[in-house]
Amino acid sequence: MYDFNEQVVVITGASRGIGAAIAQQFAKAGATVVVSSRHQDTIDQVADNIRKHGGQAHAISCHNGDKESRQKLIDAVMQLCGRIDVLINNAAANPYFGPVLNTGYEAMQKTIEVNIEGYFHLSQLAGQIMKKQGKGVIINTASVNGSDPAAMQGIYSVTKTAIMAMTRSFAKECAQFGIRVNAVLPGLTDTKFASALTQNEAMLKMILPQIPMGRMAQPDEIAPAYLFLASDQAAYITGVNLPVDGGFLA
Numbered sequence: 001m002y003d004f005n006e007q008v009v010v011i012t013g014a015s016r017g018i019g020a021a022i023a024q025q026f027a028k029a030g031a032t033v034v035v036s037s038r039h040q041d042t043i044d045q046v047a048d049n050i051r052k053h054g055g056q057a058h059a060i061s062c063h064n065g066d067k068e069s070r071q072k073l074i075d076a077v078m079q080l081c082g083r084i085d086v087l088i089n090n091a092a093a094n095p096y097f098g099p100v101l102n103t104g105y106e107a108m109q110k111t112i113e114v115n116i117e118g119y120f121h122l123s124q125l126a127g128q129i130m131k132k133q134g135k136g137v138i139i140n141t142a143s144v145n146g147s148d149p150a151a152m153q154g155i156y157s158v159t160k161t162a163i164m165a166m167t168r169s170f171a172k173e174c175a176q177f178g179i180r181v182n183a184v185l186p187g188l189t190d191t192k193f194a195s196a197l198t199q200n201e202a203m204l205k206m207i208l209p210q211i212p213m214g215r216m217a218q219p220d221e222i223a224p225a226y227l228f229l230a231s232d233q234a235a236y237i238t239g240v241n242l243p244v245d246g247g248f249l250a
Contacts (some may be wrong), residue, residue, distance in 0.1 A: 002033035008081040008175045009072075009230070011035055012122065013091030015042035017191035018141065021182055021219035022226050034077050035092065039248060064091035065113035067121060067148060074125040086230045087126040089119040089163075090141040097196045098192030100154030108155050115159035116166070127179055135178035137230045140167050142183040144245045145185060160185075164241045171239030182229045187245025188216040200234040202243045213249030235248055 009026045013019040014035035027050045035043045035050075040061040047057035058080055062073040077084055081232035093114035110228045130136025145153055146160030164183055168246050171181040190198050190208055197203045198216060208214060225244045228234055243249045 002029040002227050002233075003119075004029045004085075004227075004230070005015055007031045007085040008077070008083050008190055009033050009086040009088065010084055010126070011088040011090055012062065012073075012118075013037055013141070015039065016046075017193055018186060018189060018219045018222050019088075020046050021223040022090065023057070024050060024053075025054075025220075025227055026086075026115065026224045027053075027057060029181040031086075032056040032058070032081060034058045035130070036060050036073055058174060061089075063172045064112060064118035064122075065093065067117075070121050074122070074129070077085055078129065080203065084126050084129050084136065085133075086137045086139065087122060088139045088141070088207065088226060088230075089122055091118060092141065094153070094156040094192065094193070096155065097152050099152065103155050111159055112200055115156070116162050118161055120166060120208055123166070123181070125248050127170070127177075128173055128181045130175075131177040133178075136180075138170060138174075138179065138181045139226050139229050140181075140183040142167070142241060144187045144248050146185060147241070147243070153196050164172065167241060168239045172243045180229075180234070182238060183235075183241045184222065184225045184229070185241055185243040185245065185249070186217065186222045187248045189222055190216050190218055210248060211245070212250060215246065217244070217246060 009031045014023045015037035023035045035046045037043045043059040047059035054134040063069040129155040142163040143160040146164045167183040185201035
């Protein structure tokens with residue numbers, strides 16, 4: 001359905017879960033994918049799996065909360081591939097689950113560094129390249145928590161709301177350069193990242209009744225939204241925060 005041949009797609013937070021599913025689906029659609037995360041061994045596994053199935057992939061480690069690491073990622077992509085057609089900001093930190101009044105400063109700082117500073121800076125770096133190219137796509141992973149903050153996930157919800165605002169800000173300013181910027185808001189998804197919820201029966205009993213479809217998503221069900229927003233079929237879509245949540249925000 002989608003054709004991303006000769007396009008370079010950079011995905012952060014791609015070692016597992018939604019990020020790995022995004023990478024696999026873009027590779028199947030013909031893209032050269034660059035998978036990134038903090039640990040080289042885990043993204044090597046994702047890239048190897050893509051290549052085993054006939055896709056093109058590179059693995060470049062990056063600490064999304066570190067300025068120098070982000071710059072090195074973009075420099076390495078340009079050296080390897082010579083262009084960036086799609087940037088997917090998917091890396092995330094959520095080190096604290098508990099009452100908002102008890103959030104530790106270090107946990108707050110880490111969540112902001114990865115989820116806000118990381119997305120903003122990488123969007124700037126990739127956006128400058130896309131501006132020179134005359135086109136490009138940036139897609140941010142926000143969350144339903146950005147629209148409806150969840151209890152015990154205060155600082156995480158705050159950063160996801162910021163990502164939604166960031167998406168609209170970049171979209172408004174970058175459209176003149178041929179750059180489209182959108183966000184996907186996943187609902188509850190069966191990933192290791194969300195295990196504090198998905199493996200907690202008491203929490204599931206509270207959450208699942210709020211989802212009209214009555215279940216959590218699988219990563220492969222979230223990933224197609226990114227392909228659509230990056231595709232030519234979405235050529236007139238920018239500044240959108242798209243929920244993929246089984247109806248949770250309906």
